[in-house]
Amino acid sequence: MTSSDPRFAALTPNEFAHLGDGVIAYVKTIKSEDAQRLFPQAPVIRPGLELFALLSADGSPIMLTDSKDAAIANAWQQELETVSLH
Structure with missing residues (x-):
């Protein structure tokens, strides 16, 4: 892949x-x-609790929960593909 590859044209x-x-x-x-x-x-x-936020691709909040599984299940219910960030 190179920057001249038309499949990867620059996005605005x-x-x-x-x-x-x-x-x-x-x-x-x-x-x-x-x-x-x-x-x-x-x-x-x-204060001091670990919570899980489900966020859209642009970072907009969707839901807040105390369970990672619940956040993922909500994404599936809304037909959203979840991705990992590192």
């Missing part, structure tokens, strides 16, 4: 920002102290 910033919309999601482990920032509508949660 807007196209790149929407890559995977409605198709791809990821699960991110967060601390309860950070939940309010991603999920402002969430109730106050006791």
Whole structure:
């Protein structure tokens, strides 16, 4: 693969920002102290808990849970492909 390969034409910033919309999601482990920032509508949660956020490809929050399995199951229910981030 090279940058001149037409299959990998440069994306505009807007196209790149929407890559995977409605198709791809990821699960991110967060601390309860950070939940309010991603999920402002969430109730106050006791500090120090490990939670799992399901986020769309662009980072928009979808759901918050205390179970990674529940986050993945929700993605499947919404026909979203989950990917791992490293």
